[in-house]
Structures are given as C-alpha cells and as structure tokens.
Amino acid sequence: MARLGIIAGGGGLPVALAAADPGAQCVGFEGIATDLPSDRLQMHRFERLGALFDALRGAGVTRVVMAGAMSRPAFDPAALDPVTTALLPRLTAAMQQGDDQLLRFVITLFEDQGFEVVGAADLLPDLTAAPGLLAGPEPGASARGDVAQARAILDALSPLDVGQGCVVAGGLCLGVETLQGTDALLRFVGNTPAALRGDRRGVLVKRPKAGQDLRVDMPAIGPDTIRAAVDAGLEGIAIAARATVLIDRPSLLSACAEHGLFLLAEP
Amino acid sequence: MARLGIIAGGGGLPVALAAADPGAQCVGFEGIATDLPSDRLQMHRFERLGALFDALRGAGVTRVVMAGAMSRPAFDPAALDPVTTALLPRLTAAMQQGDDQLLRFVITLFEDQGFEVVGAADLLPDLTAAPGLLAGPEPGASARGDVAQARAILDALSPLDVGQGCVVAGGLCLGVETLQGTDALLRFVGNTPAALRGDRRGVLVKRPKAGQDLRVDMPAIGPDTIRAAVDAGLEGIAIAARATVLIDRPSLLSACAEHGLFLLAEP
Numbered sequence: 001m002a003r004l005g006i007i008a009g010g011g012g013l014p015v016a017l018a019a020a021d022p023g024a025q026c027v028g029f030e031g032i033a034t035d036l037p038s039d040r041l042q043m044h045r046f047e048r049l050g051a052l053f054d055a056l057r058g059a060g061v062t063r064v065v066m067a068g069a070m071s072r073p074a075f076d077p078a079a080l081d082p083v084t085t086a087l088l089p090r091l092t093a094a095m096q097q098g099d100d101q102l103l104r105f106v107i108t109l110f111e112d113q114g115f116e117v118v119g120a121a122d123l124l125p126d127l128t129a130a131p132g133l134l135a136g137p138e139p140g141a142s143a144r145g146d147v148a149q150a151r152a153i154l155d156a157l158s159p160l161d162v163g164q165g166c167v168v169a170g171g172l173c174l175g176v177e178t179l180q181g182t183d184a185l186l187r188f189v190g191n192t193p194a195a196l197r198g199d200r201r202g203v204l205v206k207r208p209k210a211g212q213d214l215r216v217d218m219p220a221i222g223p224d225t226i227r228a229a230v231d232a233g234l235e236g237i238a239i240a241a242r243a244t245v246l247i248d249r250p251s252l253l254s255a256c257a258e259h260g261l262f263l264l265a266e267p
Numbered sequence: 268m269a270r271l272g273i274i275a276g277g278g279g280l281p282v283a284l285a286a287a288d289p290g291a292q293c294v295g296f297e298g299i300a301t302d303l304p305s306d307r308l309q310m311h312r313f314e315r316l317g318a319l320f321d322a323l324r325g326a327g328v329t330r331v332v333m334a335g336a337m338s339r340p341a342f343d344p345a346a347l348d349p350v351t352t353a354l355l356p357r358l359t360a361a362m363q364q365g366d367d368q369l370l371r372f373v374i375t376l377f378e379d380q381g382f383e384v385v386g387a388a389d390l391l392p393d394l395t396a397a398p399g400l401l402a403g404p405e406p407g408a409s410a411r412g413d414v415a416q417a418r419a420i421l422d423a424l425s426p427l428d429v430g431q432g433c434v435v436a437g438g439l440c441l442g443v444e445t446l447q448g449t450d451a452l453l454r455f456v457g458n459t460p461a462a463l464r465g466d467r468r469g470v471l472v473k474r475p476k477a478g479q480d481l482r483v484d485m486p487a488i489g490p491d492t493i494r495a496a497v498d499a500g501l502e503g504i505a506i507a508a509r510a511t512v513l514i515d516r517p518s519l520l521s522a523c524a525e526h527g528l529f530l531l532a533e534p
Contacts, residue, residue: 074465096437149427156423160416162440171363173429176443179463180455188447188455196446198341 004123005061005115008034008041009068012222012247013120013127017067020124025059027052032070047076050083053113063116065123066106066216101161103216119215121245128218129265131241135256136263139236143203145171147238147264150205158210164219167234169202182206182221183228190232201235208243222247226255226263236262271390272328272382275301275308276335279489279514280387280394284334287391292326294319299337314343317350320380330383332390333373333483368428370483386482388512395485396532398508402523403530406503410470412438414505414531417472425477431486434501436469449473449488450495457499468502475510489514493522493530503529 004024008014015035018026028034028041042059044052056064080088087109094105107117121127133139139147150166153173157163165177167189174192177185186204206219221239229237237256239246244265246252256263271291275281282302285293295301295308309326311319323331347355354376361372374384388394400406406414417433420440424430432444434456441459444452453471473486488506496504504523511532513519523530 153424153427153429156427157420160420160423160440162420162443173427173445174447175445176429178440178442180441180459184455184458188451191451192447 002062002116003060004118005056005059005064007064007066008036009066009070010034011068011220013067013220013245016127016247017065017120017123025056025061027056029070031074034068045079047079047084048081049087049109050081053083056115057113061115063118064110065118065120066103067120097161104213107213107216117215119218121214121218121242126249127245128242129239129244129246131265131267134246134263134265135253136236136259136261139203139262139264142170143201143236143262146203147205147236147266149173150203150238151207151266154205154207155210161209164209165204165206167202167204167232169197169234170200172200174200174202177206182225186225186228186232186234189234190228197233201233204229204232204234204237205239206237206244207240214243218243218245220245220247221252223251223255226252226259226261230255230259230261234261236264238264238266241265241267269329269383270327271385272323272326272331274331274333275303276333276337277301278335278487280334280487280512283394283514284332284387284390292323292328294323296337298341301335312346314346314351315348316354316376317348320350323382324380328382330385331377332385332387333370334387364428371480374480374483384482386485388481388485388509393516394512395509396506396511396513398532398534401513401530401532402520403503403526403528406470406529406531409437410503410529413470414472414503414533416440417470417505418474418533421472421474422477428476431476432471432473434469434471434499436464436501437467439467441467441469444473449492453492453495453499453501456501464500468500471496471499471501471504472506473504473511474507481510485510485512487512487514488519490518490522493519493526493528497522497526497528501528503531505531505533508532508534 006024006026026040030045094102146168150168153166154163167174175185175189273291273293293307297312361369413435417435420433421430434442442452442456
C-alpha cells in the first residue's frame with residue numbers, strides 16, 4: 001500500500017489531510033508553524049533535504065502532498081547536507097522567481113527523487129466545491145458585474161504569475177492580491193478612504209492562475225477569509241469551482257450565512 | 268486673448284499653473300481642498316455646473332485645464348441647478364465607471380459648453396521629463412528587470428482601466444496601484460512582512476494607462492512620492508517620459524539624490 005507523506009505548512013489543510021489518513025507520515029519544518037500536534041510531526045530542515053528524502057523513503061512513503069502556508073525560508077549555509085548543497089544553485093534561482101516557478105521546482109525535486117506528487121483536492125474531493133451558490137443571498141446584477149470585472153483583471157494578470165485574488169466594487173478595482181496574500185489585500189481594501197469608496201461594497205474573486213499547478217498551490221479560503229471580507233465591507237466572494245480549497249467548510253458556510261455574505265463557485 | 272480657466276484640485280500642480288499664468292481664472296469646489304490662496308480662487312459647487320459654466324464664460328474664459336487631485340464628490344440633490352439636473356443621469360452613470368470614463372465624460376461636459384480642454388503639460392512643458400536617468404545611480408540589471416516586469420503588468424491591466432503604478436522587487440510583484448493611489452500602494456508595499464520580502468528592494472513604475480487622456484489625468488510624482496518610496500524600501504522609480512508630471516522638480520530630484528533613489532524616464 002502506497003504510504004502518503006504530508007509536507008505540512010500552516011493552517012487547517014494539513015490537519016484535515018492528516019485526519020483523513022491516519023497512516024500518513026507528516027513532515028514539518030523548523031521555523032514553519034503548523035497546527036498539527038507535535039507527536040504527529042516528523043521535523044526536518046530545508047537545509048537537509050537529503051535527510052528528508054531518506055526519511056520519507058525509509059518510512060515507506062511513495063506519494064507526497066504539500067499542504068498549507070509556508071513562507072520562503074531563510075537558509076543556514078552551515079547546516080546544508082550534500083543533497084541540498086548540490087541543489088542550491090537551482091533552488092536559489094527558483095526562490096528568486098514567482099510562486100509558480102518556485103512551486104513547480106519543488107514538485108520537480110520530489111519527482112526526481114521518485115515520489116509521486118498528489119494534490120490535496122485529489123485526496124479529499126470535498127475540499128473543493130461544485131459550481132453554484134454555496135451560501136448567502138443570490139448576488140444581484142451589480143455584484144455579478146463586479147465578479148466579471150475582477151475575473152477579467154485576474155485573467156489579464158495570469159500570464160505574468162500575478163494575482164490569485166482581486167476586489168472590485170461598483171466597477172472600481174480596490175485591490176489586486178500580490179505576494180502578501182488575501183488577508184493583506186482585504187485589510188488594504190478595508191482601509192480605502194470613504195471619500196474614494198463611497199457606499200460601494202464589492203466582491204472578492206479568488207481563482208487559480210492560468211497554468212497554475214493545483215497539486216501544490218490551490219487557492220484557499222476559510223472562516224478567517226470570511227471574517228476579513230466582512231471587515232473589508234464586501235458583499236460576497238466568488239471562487240473557482242473544483243479549484244479552490246474550502247477550509248473548515250461548516251464554519252465557513254455558517255460565517256457567510258451569519259454575515260449575509262454570498263459565496264459563489266463558478267466554473 | 269484666450270483666457271485660461273484652471274479647475275483646481277489638491278496638490279502643487281494647480282499652484283504651478285496659476286503662477287505661470289497670472290491672468291488665469293482659478294476655480295475651486297466646496298469640499299475639495301486646494302493649495303491655492305483663497306483670494307485667487309472662485310468657489311463653485313458640483314451641484315451647480317450651470318453657474319460654473321456661466322461664470323467662466325462671463326470671465327472671458329475659453330480654455331480650461333483640470334489639475335490636481337479631486338475625490339469623487341457627494342452630491343446634495345437639493346442644491347442642483349437646472350443644467351446639472353439635466354446632466355445628472357449621464358453624470359451618475361459616469362461616476363460609477365472607472366476614472367478614465369469619468370474624466371472623459373468631464374472633458375465632454377466642458378467641450379459641449381464650447382470650452383477647449385487643454386492639458387497641464389501642454390501649458391508647462393517642463394512639468395514632464397525627456398527620456399533618461401533624471402537622478403540617482405544608474406539602475407543595475409536586476410532593477411531593470413523589475414522595471415520591465417512592472418511595465419508588463421501595467422500593460423496587461425491597461426485595457427481594464429486599472430493600474431497607473433506597480434511595484435516589483437526581485438521579480439516578485441509587491442503591489443498594483445488601484446483606486447487608493449500611489450501613496451497607499453507604497454504604504455502597502457512597506458508593510459510587506461520581512462519573511463516574504465527578504466532583502467528585495469524593488470522599483471515603482473508609474474505610467475499612464477493605454478488610451479488615457481493625458482489632458483486631465485497624467486500620472487504625477489512629487490517629493491512626497493520619493494519619501495514614500497524610500498520608506499517602502501525601494502531602490503528606484505521609473506516613469507513615462509513626457510507623460511508623467513514632476514511636481515516641484517528641484518525638491519524631487521534632490522530628494523532622489525539624497526536617498527540614492529534612481530529616477531528613470533523611459534519612452
């Protein structure tokens with residue numbers, strides 16, 4: 001039986017994967033916070049990827065899934081093992097690229113070592129949503145227009161490896177998601193001066209970039225996203241059906257209902 | 268002799284125009300702050316455009332220039348004059364569009380009343396820059412690459428009426444200018460967590476959008492922009508030659524030199 005390795009970052013997704021597969025080997029990294037209990041985690045270091053690959057193979061792992069938020073790590077050159085040292089030129093080059101290139105490189109790393117890389121949504125199909133209105137009121141024509149405009153902006157940016165999220169309100173773009181992530185975007189939107197924003201509410205659209213490898217970097221929203229969207233004054237969120245992870249779906253949907261925020265999954 | 272009317276918003280540009288043409292008729296609006304002395308300003312209200320057009324004509328004004336920042340005004344329906352009432356359906360529709368459409372509509376308003384609309388840069392050619400390095404050190408290959416990436420992002424967004432500015436650092440997009448303007452963008456960039464940004468500095472690119480009417484909405488930078496860029500940790504700024512206003516050029520250039528920030532004007 002193919003044992004699964006869970007390469008765990010922060011947030012609820014690694015926890016959900018670990019709960020669904022009690023036999024999985026969970027891996028954490030020094031300096032990267034996770035919500036998994038320490039007795040389920042085998043800790044590794046980015047500087048010692050050789051030790052990581054050996055440990056996974058030794059534990060009978062043949063498939064790995066990467067899940068959860070990880071910041072770009074600081075490397076301690078003194079701690080490097082030979083495997084990592086050999087990879088260093090390609091690794092540092094990849095780290096200077098956008099997220100897509102870096103993650104594609106990390107997938108290649110594991111595949112070159114003989115591991116199959118699988119996506120969290122393939123393991124847990126219920127993580128994503130079928131098309132339709134998932135929660136909240138049916139969006140009106142103005143909100144639908146804002147969703148379309150935000151999608152057009154994301155489509156335009158997609159070839160440039162920018163933008164998993166965009167906020168449009170009453171036809172005006174209030175923010176584009178960049179490196180800092182969705183929460184930072186929503187805080188920025190919430191700080192828009194009233195003299196500029198008027199009474200516009202607006203929508204957040206979150207979708208994968210064109211060509212994005214959904215095995216390692218699927219957009220995700222959770223109850224925190226809903227709260228941040230409410231704080232930013234938005235009226236709804238539109239996500240990509242079957243390509244956006246819903247973290248803690250029951251809490252997420254009830255938070256939408258409580259605040260009257262629509263959540264729409266679009267093909 | 269054709270008398271000039273200066274429709275004045277905030278900032279240094281209306282002040283520079285008024286100083287260059289002592290005979291010009293300067294117009295301010297209730298609720299919009301300007302840096303012009305009150306004895307040079309004739310005050311009007313957005314709700315009474317008929318009165319504004321009559322006053323300009325009565326003062327012998329045939330050409331108008333719009334200059335300086337104006338927020339989208341709140342209208343008091345009780346104060347509307349008949350001319351403005353008749354314009355209201357088109358005006359409110361335009362106010363729900365992006366900046367470009369709104370400003371194009373405002374130009375049309377003045378032209379329909381028989382005024383010629385001229386650009387601040389046409390009146391004061393020294394407001395803009397010829398191509399070349401205007402201040403600071405010659406940008407290196409990495410900074411040039413960041414400038415090119417930011418330009419590609421702005422080019423992609425331009426047809427969607429989004430983005431007069433973009434910050435890229437070490438190949439990563441740290442922010443796209445939206446409704447909130449350049450200073451808000453630079454504050455957002457400056458708040459990027461160090462764990463994400465690393466030691467990347469980055470560049471701000473400010474350019475007009477494709478098809479933008481430069482008579483009323485040319486991008487502008489001033490000494491405050493330089494300070495904000497320094498606070499955001501940037502290493503340089505690239506602007507569009509002959510299509511970006513340099514406010515208070517001597518102070519702007521000396522601020523760049525003082526902080527070692529390059530300022531590049533590109534065709």
